[in-house]
Amino acid sequence: MAEKEEQTKPLSTTTTRSYQINGEHDHAISIDLKKHHHNPKYLKCCGYISALILILAFTILMLIFTVFRVKEPVLNINSGKINGLDRASKNTIRLDTNLTVVADVSIENPNVVAFKFGNTTTTLYYGGVVVGNGRNPAGVAEAGKTVRTNMTIDVMTEKILGVRRLTSDLSYGALGMRSYTSISGGVKILKIIKKNVVVKVNCSMTFNITSQAIQDQICMQHMSF
Ligand SMILES: *[C@@H]1O[C@H](CO)[C@@H](O)[C@H](O)[C@H]1NC(C)=O
Ligand SMILES: *[C@@H]1O[C@H](CO)[C@@H](O)[C@H](O)[C@H]1NC(C)=O
Numbered sequence: 001m002a003e004k005e006e007q008t009k010p011l012s013t014t015t016t017r018s019y020q021i022n023g024e025h026d027h028a029i030s031i032d033l034k035k036h037h038h039n040p041k042y043l044k045c046c047g048y049i050s051a052l053i054l055i056l057a058f059t060i061l062m063l064i065f066t067v068f069r070v071k072e073p074v075l076n077i078n079s080g081k082i083n084g085l086d087r088a089s090k091n092t093i094r095l096d097t098n099l100t101v102v103a104d105v106s107i108e109n110p111n112v113v114a115f116k117f118g119n120t121t122t123t124l125y126y127g128g129v130v131v132g133n134g135r136n137p138a139g140v141a142e143a144g145k146t147v148r149t150n151m152t153i154d155v156m157t158e159k160i161l162g163v164r165r166l167t168s169d170l171s172y173g174a175l176g177m178r179s180y181t182s183i184s185g186g187v188k189i190l191k192i193i194k195k196n197v198v199v200k201v202n203c204s205m206t207f208n209i210t211s212q213a214i215q216d217q218i219c220m221q222h223m224s225f
């Protein structure tokens with residue numbers, strides 16, 4: 001014991017003080033603690049702790065509503081092509097033509113957490129009629145990153161042939177179509193809070209028969225939870 005005292009003494013003042021308290025009787029300490037309850041210093045300290053907890057809670061709430069607020073992932077069609085349209089003549093498309101739309105699509109995730117999405121479905125409309133369906137595999141857009149994928153839509157040629165506008169569109173040299181895409185996904189905040197997000201994108205676009213490319217696309221999108 002004596003040896004220990006010799007060791008602690010030369011250390012900092014705090015150690016010396018604790019040594020002195022330890023040297024007192026337990027009784028004295030308990031009285032000392034009781035006194036602290038009525039000590040204004042003790043109340044002040046309590047107030048500080050409550051204030052600190054409040055600030056912490058406020059900060060966490062602010063984070064949830066700002067940094068961790070789910071922002072809308074943005075889908076963009078960078079370019080696209082309709083394969084097989086080169087086989088179209090000035091006034092018709094042969095029934096055995098396989099038309100496929102391949103679009104280079106990017107999904108931009110502005111969130112601070114990853115956006116994980118499932119299969120994406122796209123419906124293609126021409127003259128108000130469904131003429132094609134597309135599927136895109138599931139994927140992940142990392143936080144603040146953009147993923148690019150090739151979206152493929154198989155076009156039902158017989159459906160296109162049934163649209164009255166076709167003849168005039170073919171002679172004009174371009175087919176105006178609309179597409180409707182739905183992406184279901186989710187973001188995980190702090191690994192515990194999972195929020196499901198559905199991004200719906202409606203586009204209107206023109207398929208140029210000469211270049212086979214998508215041009216003049218205008219997209220409108222909205223997100224729902
Ligand atoms: C269209 O696709 C089908 C099945 O994939 C194939 O049998 C047919 O030969 C294709 N037609 C043309 C014109 O490429
Ligand atoms: C997604 O697509 C794959 C194949 O295309 C299919 O096996 C899977 O069941 C689909 N998942 C959902 C959730 O639709």
Ligand SMILES: *[C@@H]1O[C@H](CO)[C@@H](O)[C@H](O)[C@H]1NC(C)=O
Binds near residue numbers: 150
């Ligand atoms: C999309 O298709 C193009 C051309 O076919 C290819 O070069 C590119 O690597 C593909 N991108 C992806 C993400 O698969």
Ligand SMILES: *[C@@H]1O[C@H](CO)[C@@H](O)[C@H](O)[C@H]1NC(C)=O
Binds near residue numbers: 180
């Ligand atoms: C998108 O298109 C679908 C189907 O044509 C329609 O039901 C929906 O109201 C459209 N949404 C927007 C935002 O234009």
Ligand SMILES: *[C@@H]1O[C@H](CO)[C@@H](O)[C@H](O)[C@H]1NC(C)=O
Binds near residue numbers: 172173174210
């Ligand atoms: C189709 O594209 C070509 C060039 O690739 C352009 O000269 C032509 O004007 C376009 N047609 C239409 C209807 O926009």
